[in-house]
Structures are given as C-alpha cells and as structure tokens.
Amino acid sequence: MEFEEDSRATNYTTLTAGPDFRHELEIRRSRFITVLRRSPDEETARSLVADLRREFHDARHHCSAFVIGPDRMIQRSSDDGEPSGTAGIPMLEALIKRETAPGATDLSDVSAVVVRYFGGILLGAGGLVRAYSESVSTALNLAPLVHRRRLRLCAVEVPHADAGRLENELRGAGYVMAETAYEARHAILRVALRDQPEAIAEARARVASLTAGNAELRPERTEWIDVSS
Template structure:
C-alpha cells in the first residue's frame, strides 16, 4: 500500500495496465516507432529505454520522455543525439499537455520512447519537433486510459464460504473493491471509498444490512486505485 500523499491531487489519468502501446509513423523516409508504457516510477520508465535499445539496436536515436506521480512533479526527457530541444521536450509536452477530458490535462505515470530510423532526408528543427510530438500524440490516441483516484480503504473479515457472495453484493451495490486477501481462517475484503464521512457511514450501514449486523468495516488508510473511465 502507498503511504498517504499530502498532494492536493485526488485524481489523475494514466494508461491502463497491459502490453506496451506501439505506433509507427513514416515521415520523409524516416521511421518513428513510438512505444508507451505505464510507469509508476523512474526505474520502470528507464527500463523501457533499455528494452528498446536492445530491440532496435541498429536505430540511430532512442528519444524519451516520462511524467510520474499524482502531482506530475517527476518529468524527464532526452533528445538522444537529436538537435537539442527537437525530440525529448516535444515528446514531454505531448504527454503533459494531453487533454484526457475537456480542458483537463492530467496524464501521468507514462513513459514514451520514440525510436527513429533515419531515412536520409533532413527534416530540420521544426520538422523534428512536429515529428516527435505527432508520434507521441498518435500513440496516445491508441492507448486505453484509466483514472487513478486516491480512496479510503476499509476492510472486513469474512468467512471463506461467504466471501464470494458478499463481494458480489458489494460490487452490485456500486462499491469499488480493492485486492482481496486470504488468510487461514477468513478472507479479507477491502472496499475503496471516497474519503468523506457520509460515504463511509453509508458503507458501514450497507454492510450491516447485508450481514445482519454481524460484520464491521475497519479503516486501512488510503490507496491509489484504477477506476475505469
């Protein structure tokens, strides 16, 4: 579980967990192969660059950019041999200026690498900026998005025989379920709730209704949870 975050950002958008997103553009004979990866930390982001250097070992450039964290405070970019400012920064701007909702640019936990095979025709500084920016934007068009929301976690210990039924009833009631734990004598169901007293009181009441008052929720701090858009 993540520690509580004093950032004022309670939600942000990222790409869904899953295979890397890939897209290729050809511009004046140069190939621009863009790969996006969900990256919750710098190690994961930098591993994408390493992976693609091995895969496309004969390419001239492996330019990169990433933005990480609910407050988007970690931002890095690299031109990797392209003229200064023509690759990494346009890529980073394509990430941080991406509107995930109208007038909302909150994309984070994403790394992008553009592998370029030079086609023999110089594009000029302006042409490179456009090419790298458009490459990342086109890949983002293909990427499934999810909202990350910081929620209050509450847990309830349930006999194994009742865990599946109770989890289904809570999901049917609209509750977001975090990871379920299994111990020797019981299962631990975890609900991810909006962090306000009304919602938490309502969850206590719903659980009491579903279990005839036999089970109670206990607080477990907060966690960032993926919410389908």
C-alpha cells in the same frame, strides 16, 4: 480513525497495466517508432530507453520523455542527438498536455521513447518538432488508458459462507472491491472508497444493513487503485 483534507492529488490517468504499447509513423521516409510504457518510477522509465537501445541498436536516435507521480512532479526528456529542443521537449509536452477528458490534463506514470530511423530527407527543426510531437500524440490516441484513484481500503470480516453473497451485493451497489482474504475462521472483504468521512459512513451503513448488523466495516490504509471511471 480521523480523515484530514490535504492537497495531494487524488486521481490521475495512466496506461493500463500490461505490455508496452507501440505505434509507428513514416514521415518523409524516416521511421518514427513510438513505444509507451507504464512507469511508476524513474527506474522503470529509464529501463525503456535501455531496452529499446538494445532492440533497435542500429537506429540513429532513441529520444525520450516521461512524467511520473500523481502530482506529475517528475518530468524528464532527452533529444538523444537530435537538435536541441526538437525531440524530447515536444514529446514531453505531448504527454503533459494530453487531455484525457475535456479540460483534464492529468496523464502521468508514462514514459515514451521514439526510435527514429533516418530516411535521408532532412526535416528541419520545425519538421522534427512536429514529427516527434505527432508520434507521441498519435500513440496516445490509440493506447489503452485507465483512471487511477487514491482510495481508502476498508475491511469487513464475515463467515466464509457469506463472503460471496456480500461481495456480489456490494459490487452490484457500485462499490469497488479490492482483494478478499480467506483465513481459517472467516473471510476478509476489502472495499475501496473515496477517502472522505461521509463515504465511509455510507458504506458502513450499507454493510450493517446487508449483514443484519453482524459485521462492521473498518477503515485501513489508502492505496492507488485502477478504476474504470
């Protein structure tokens, strides 16, 4: 198998898999309820707006923004009745300018909806911009995030009796393990590696050493995988 360098993104940051994250702020008597959802596609992002319209049906505004894709090519926002440019755009900027590490603005696959209950005090255009931006930024400060990397899955076939030992040794060596399949005659372990020839070669040598040359690591497809760092 040949490996070619390309310009596609190889990593980004997103919300951890799990339930929506919620956080509420009160600003001059108005309630701003921010809900974040991990959204790998536009359908998932738009479903968050629909879900919250049903749940908070009596709220005046359900403003939204989302950014999707490893390259963050899909970016949308909505003011939902607030003065133009005072809600959706500040929310979107809070997403795309979020630093997940010093100098790293790589947050993606995230949708944000801010539900507003008007408190009777007008905030003005500047006040609305600050309120919606702060609502999303504060929620992101508290929400659980995870790194995602495009990795090469490689498989190795071993006897059932050896699968647990080999998996533990590879994990101990710092490798990211994917799924293990137990078939009739053998187990198939999958390791997620950097999609580079030298990383594959190093892992092949490690597997050969751990199995006394009785097993070979075979590159398969690439896949996006959540990793801790």
